[in-house]
Amino acid sequence: MYAQMVKTDTTKVRDLSEMSAQERAFQERIDRGEKIEPTDWMPDGYRKTLIRQIGQHAHSEIVGQLPEGNWITRAPTLERKAILLAKVQDEAGHGLYLYCAAETLGVSRDELIELLHAGKMKYSSIFNYPTLTWADIGAVGWLVDGAAIMNQVPLQRTSFGPYSRAMIRICKEESFHQRQGYDIMMKMAGGNEAQRRMAQDALDRFWYPSLMMFGPSDKESVHSAQSMAWKIKINTNDELRQKFVDQTVPQAQYLGLTVPDEHLKWNEDKGSYDFSEPDWNEFFEVLKGNGPCNRERMEARVKAWEDGEWVRDALMAHADKREASRTAAE
Amino acid sequence: MTEPGDKIANDVFFDWLLRRGDTALVLGHRVSEWCGHSPVLEEDIALANIALDLIGQARLWLSLAGEVEGKGRGENELAYLRDAWDFRNLLLAEQPNGDFGQTMMRQFLIDAYQSQLLKALATSADNRVAEIAVKAGKEVDYHLDRSADLVIRLGDGTSESRQRMQAALESLWPYSGEMFKGDAVDQAVVAAKIAPSPEGLRTEWLSTVDAVFTEATLSKPETDFAHTGGLTGRHTEHLGHILADMQFLQRAYPGATW
Numbered sequence: 001m002y003a004q005m006v007k008t009d010t011t012k013v014r015d016l017s018e019m020s021a022q023e024r025a026f027q028e029r030i031d032r033g034e035k036i037e038p039t040d041w042m043p044d045g046y047r048k049t050l051i052r053q054i055g056q057h058a059h060s061e062i063v064g065q066l067p068e069g070n071w072i073t074r075a076p077t078l079e080r081k082a083i084l085l086a087k088v089q090d091e092a093g094h095g096l097y098l099y100c101a102a103e104t105l106g107v108s109r110d111e112l113i114e115l116l117h118a119g120k121m122k123y124s125s126i127f128n129y130p131t132l133t134w135a136d137i138g139a140v141g142w143l144v145d146g147a148a149i150m151n152q153v154p155l156q157r158t159s160f161g162p163y164s165r166a167m168i169r170i171c172k173e174e175s176f177h178q179r180q181g182y183d184i185m186m187k188m189a190g191g192n193e194a195q196r197r198m199a200q201d202a203l204d205r206f207w208y209p210s211l212m213m214f215g216p217s218d219k220e221s222v223h224s225a226q227s228m229a230w231k232i233k234i235n236t237n238d239e240l241r242q243k244f245v246d247q248t249v250p251q252a253q254y255l256g257l258t259v260p261d262e263h264l265k266w267n268e269d270k271g272s273y274d275f276s277e278p279d280w281n282e283f284f285e286v287l288k289g290n291g292p293c294n295r296e297r298m299e300a301r302v303k304a305w306e307d308g309e310w311v312r313d314a315l316m317a318h319a320d321k322r323e324a325s326r327t328a329a330e
Numbered sequence: 331m332t333e334p335g336d337k338i339a340n341d342v343f344f345d346w347l348l349r350r351g352d353t354a355l356v357l358g359h360r361v362s363e364w365c366g367h368s369p370v371l372e373e374d375i376a377l378a379n380i381a382l383d384l385i386g387q388a389r390l391w392l393s394l395a396g397e398v399e400g401k402g403r404g405e406n407e408l409a410y411l412r413d414a415w416d417f418r419n420l421l422l423a424e425q426p427n428g429d430f431g432q433t434m435m436r437q438f439l440i441d442a443y444q445s446q447l448l449k450a451l452a453t454s455a456d457n458r459v460a461e462i463a464v465k466a467g468k469e470v471d472y473h474l475d476r477s478a479d480l481v482i483r484l485g486d487g488t489s490e491s492r493q494r495m496q497a498a499l500e501s502l503w504p505y506s507g508e509m510f511k512g513d514a515v516d517q518a519v520v521a522a523k524i525a526p527s528p529e530g531l532r533t534e535w536l537s538t539v540d541a542v543f544t545e546a547t548l549s550k551p552e553t554d555f556a557h558t559g560g561l562t563g564r565h566t567e568h569l570g571h572i573l574a575d576m577q578f579l580q581r582a583y584p585g586a587t588w
Contacts, residue, residue: 062366062371062374066366069365072363072381073575074575074578076410076586077406077588078355078389079389080588081362081385082386085362085378088366089375092371092374134579188588192585192586300367303367305369307429310491310494311431311491312370314483314487315483315487317488318482318486318487319483321486
C-alpha cells in the first residue's frame with residue numbers, strides 16, 4: 001500500500017456494547033470476515049477513512065509514474081525499455097482500479113484529483129525522491145514495490161470488497177515489478193565499477209525513504225486501532241517495517257551491497273534484525289512539501305491536468321453531439 | 331507466401347528493414363514521452379501500451395535487420411550505437427509531441443499508412459518479414475481505430491479542439507508525403523517481392539484520411555509539398571536530441587551489460 005498516516009476521525013475505538021444496533025451488526029460482519037459491499041450500510045467514518053486511504057493509494061500510483069517515467073526514454077536496452085513501459089502502464093492501471101474502488105464509495109475520480117492538486121490529499125512520501133541513475137529504477141522495483149507488497153498482500157483480506165478485489169489484482173502485478181527491479185539490481189551489482197557504484201548509491205538513497213513508506217510507529221495510534229478494527233489495516237506499521245527489513249537485508253547481501261545502517265544487526269533472540277529508525281523529521285518535512293521533488297511532481301501533475309482540459313472538454317462535447325443526434329434520429 | 335522475386339543485395343534489404351525498425355523505434359520513443367503527463371488516466375495507459383507495441387515492433391525489425399546485415403549487430407547495437415545519419419525513420423515519426431492533438435494527428439497519419447503497408451507485407455515473399463507484419467499489423471489496426479476515433483472526436487469537439495486539430499494537421503501534413511515517395515531501395519524490395527511500392531499505398535491511404543477528416547470536420551491542406559530525407563538519413567534537428575536521450579547510457583558506459 002502507498003498510504004501513510006490515514007486519519008479515521010475517531011477519538012476512541014468503541015467496543016460492541018457502546019455501538020448502536022446498526023453499527024454493532026456492521027462490526028460483527030467484519031469480525032466474521034464478511035466483505036462489505038458498496039450498497040451495504042456502513043458508518044460514515046468507515047466510508048471517509050476508506051476514501052482517504054484508497055484515494056491516497058490511487059494518487060501514489062499516478063504520481064509514481066513520474067520518477068519511473070523519468071528513465072523510459074533513457075532505458076539502456078530495448079528490452080529494459082519495454083519492461084519499464086509495461087510496468088509503468090501497470091501502475092497507471094492500478095490507479096484506475098483504485099479510483100474505481102473509491103468511486104463505489106460515492107466520490108468521483110475528478111473530485112479526488114482536484115483534492116490532490118489543491119494539496120488536500122497526499123500521495124506516498126517515496127515519490128518525492130528523485131531517480132538519478134538507472135540503478136534507481138532497479139531500487140524502486142526492489143525496495144519501493146517490495147515495501148508496497150508488504151502492505152498490500154495482507155490488504156487482499158481487507159473488509160471492503162472492491163478494495164480487496166483491486167488488491168488481489170494489483171498484488172499479482174506488483175510481485176512481477178519487484179522481480180524486475182531486483183533483476184536490474186543484479187545486473188548493476190554484478191556489472192562494472194560504475195554500475196556497482198550506481199547500485200550502492202541507489203540503495204544508500206532509497207533505503208530509509210523505503211522504511212518511511214510504512215509510516216511512523218503507530219502502536220499507540222487510535223486511528224490505526226480503529227482501522228484495524230475495521231480491517232482496512234491488517235498489521236501495524238512496525239510489524240510491516242520489520243518484515244520488510246528481514247526480507248530485504250539478505251537480498252542486499254546477495255547483491256554484495258551494504259545496507260546504509262551501522263546498527264543493523266541480526267538479533268538471535270527475537271529472530272529478526274535490529275535496525276535504525278529513519279529520520280522522522282525528514283519524513284514530516286517531505287509530507288509538508290519539502291521533499292526533493294514535491295514541487296516538481298505536483299507541477300507535472302497539475303500541468304498534465306490543465307493542459308489536458310481542452311481534450312477532456314472536447315471529448316465531452318463530442319459525446320453530447322452524438323447523443324443529441326441519436327436522440328433526434330429516434 | 332508469395333513466390334520469391336529477384337534476388338536483393340543484403341545492404342539494400344538491410345536499409346529497407348531499418349526504415350521499418352527506426353520508424354517504429356522513434357515513434358515509440360516519442361509516444362513514451364507522454365508517460366504520466368497525458369490529459370486523462372485512460373490515455374496514460376493507452377499511450378504506454380502503444381509505445382510498448384511500437385518498441386516491440388522495432389525490436390523485431392531491427393533484429394531481422396541485424397541478421398540480414400550479417401555483421402553481428404543486434405537490436406541494441408542498431409538502436410543505441412548508430413548516429414542520426416544512419417537512422418532511416420520517417421521525418422514524421424521524429425516530430426515533437428506538441429499538444430495531445432498533435433501527437434494524435436501524427437499517430438493517425440502514420441497508423442493509416444502502416445496499417446496498409448503491414449497488410450501488404452503479410453504476404454511478403456520473405457517469410458520473416460511476413461511474420462513480423464502479421465503480428466505488428468494486428469497491433470497497428472488497433473492503434474488506427476483509436477487514433478482515427480480520437481482525431482474525429484477532437485476535430486468535431488469544441489471550437490478550440492477543432493482549431494488545435496486543424497493546426498496539427500497543417501503542421502504535420504508536409505511530413506506525410508515522404509511515406510509515398512519510393513526510391514531505389516523500394517524498387518529493389520518490390521522486385522524481390524518483399525514489399526509493395528510506396529506510391530501504390532497512397533490512394534487507399536488518402537481515402538482513409540479523407541473519410542476521417544470529413545467526419546472530424548477538418549480540412550485537408552491544399553499543398554502537396556513533402557519534406558523528405560528521413561529515409562536516407564537526412565533528419566530534422568529533433569532526431570539528434572532523441573538519440574542523445576535514448577543512447578546516453580550505452581554511450582557513457584561502453585560495453586556494460588544492463
